[in-house]
Amino acid sequence: MGYRLLREEMNKLLQALKKNHRVFAPMLLPGKGRFSDTDLIGYGEINDIEEVVFDRKSYFSPKEVFYPITQTLFYFSPGEYREPQLDNRGIILFCRSCDIHAVARLDKIMLENGPYPDTYYLQLRNKLKFVLLDCPSSFTNCFCVSMGTQHAENYSFSLRPENGAYLCDVKEDIEGLFASLGEPWEVTPLFVQQNDITVALPKITEEQVASIITHNLWEEYKTRCIACGRCNTSCPTCSCFTMQDLFYEDNPACGERRRVWASCQVDGFTDMAGGHSFRQDKGQRMRFKVMHKVYDFEKRFGLPMCVGCGRCDDVCPEYISFANCVNKLTTALQEVKQHD
Numbered sequence: 001m002g003y004r005l006l007r008e009e010m011n012k013l014l015q016a017l018k019k020n021h022r023v024f025a026p027m028l029l030p031g032k033g034r035f036s037d038t039d040l041i042g043y044g045e046i047n048d049i050e051e052v053v054f055d056r057k058s059y060f061s062p063k064e065v066f067y068p069i070t071q072t073l074f075y076f077s078p079g080e081y082r083e084p085q086l087d088n089r090g091i092i093l094f095c096r097s098c099d100i101h102a103v104a105r106l107d108k109i110m111l112e113n114g115p116y117p118d119t120y121y122l123q124l125r126n127k128l129k130f131v132l133l134d135c136p137s138s139f140t141n142c143f144c145v146s147m148g149t150q151h152a153e154n155y156s157f158s159l160r161p162e163n164g165a166y167l168c169d170v171k172e173d174i175e176g177l178f179a180s181l182g183e184p185w186e187v188t189p190l191f192v193q194q195n196d197i198t199v200a201l202p203k204i205t206e207e208q209v210a211s212i213i214t215h216n217l218w219e220e221y222k223t224r225c226i227a228c229g230r231c232n233t234s235c236p237t238c239s240c241f242t243m244q245d246l247f248y249e250d251n252p253a254c255g256e257r258r259r260v261w262a263s264c265q266v267d268g269f270t271d272m273a274g275g276h277s278f279r280q281d282k283g284q285r286m287r288f289k290v291m292h293k294v295y296d297f298e299k300r301f302g303l304p305m306c307v308g309c310g311r312c313d314d315v316c317p318e319y320i321s322f323a324n325c326v327n328k329l330t331t332a333l334q335e336v337k338q339h340d
């Protein structure tokens with residue numbers, strides 16, 4: 001069922017939703033850009049529908065809303081511990097098709113990879129409802145069509161601004177708000193049909209893995225990559241974290257355990273007890289990341305990890321393109337096959 005709402009009606013709907021939900025959307029974050037006096041499109045809690053940025057891609061992905069950059073898991077003191085209280089409101093997340101697919105990838109790792117689901121993730125994940133932002137056209141560096149993530153069905157309602165109003169395809173009329181505030185309207189969400197960038201995914205067999213690891217295609221990244229980790233922090237599907245125990249200065253017997261996002265590209269990620277560290281070479285870190293996104297994850301879960309949002313290519317200060325690297329890998333593999 002579709003509806004059309006004017007700005008005032010959309011804001012009434014938003015205010016009604018906010019009684020029981022926190023509502024997050026891509027918005028302009030003034031002064032938060034990479035350079036001084038520049039802005040950033042990132043996720044924040046909105047109060048007015050006009051705060052939503054529809055015509056640009058967000059720098060960071062929506063995952064930071066339900067999988068925080070820093071998350072306190074528990075507080076400890078001698079003889080006891082307690083978990084932080086959770087906000088009992090639901091979470092409504094405005095995001096694009098690729099990012100909805102990315103949450104499904106995170107679910108695989110956080111809920112299905114081990115014998116038990118990650119309860120801290122699950123607590124917040126269970127609160128999520130999606131609002132699909134239409135993608136009438138592709139943004140720079142997107143390759144969602146190659147990854148098959150340009151179309152999503154898992155949303156409560158879709159949203160696009162058109163001719164001074166908002167058009168919504170409603171699958172779940174939360175609290176009956178659309179029926180009471182909106183005008184019935186024929187609405188079909190708009191999805192991208194084509195991207196400027198095409199990525200050919202490699203079909204890798206187990207026998208080929210050894211020759212890929214030693215292939216010279218990774219050499220260029222040895223010097224080009226500066227191990228800043230931006231590609232990981234902007235990626236909606238990266239899920240690695242590290243643990244930090246904080247001991248309070250005024251009482252060192254008390255403190256808290258936090259988990260904090262980690263990056264497979266930065267120094268220290270592979271440090272082990274005894275002073276060992278593997279993958280110190282940045283080319284091999286690139287190989288690890290790319291193979292994880294297009295081979296290992298698929299082998300485990302039956303679909304590639306990357307959803308083609310292109311954010312890693314948007315943010316890399318060295319202009320390293322993940323999409324190009326995957327295409328190079330596919331070409332290299334064809335060459336390996338020809339020589340076999």
Ligand code: SF4
Pocket residue numbers: 231234235236237238293305306307308309310311312313322
């Ligand atoms: S690897 Fe790059 S293109 Fe793929 S999902 Fe992550 S940020 Fe997006």
Ligand code: SF4
Pocket residue numbers: 224225226227228229230231232265266315316317318319320
């Ligand atoms: S963003 Fe670019 S330079 Fe930074 S770690 Fe990733 S690939 Fe390397």
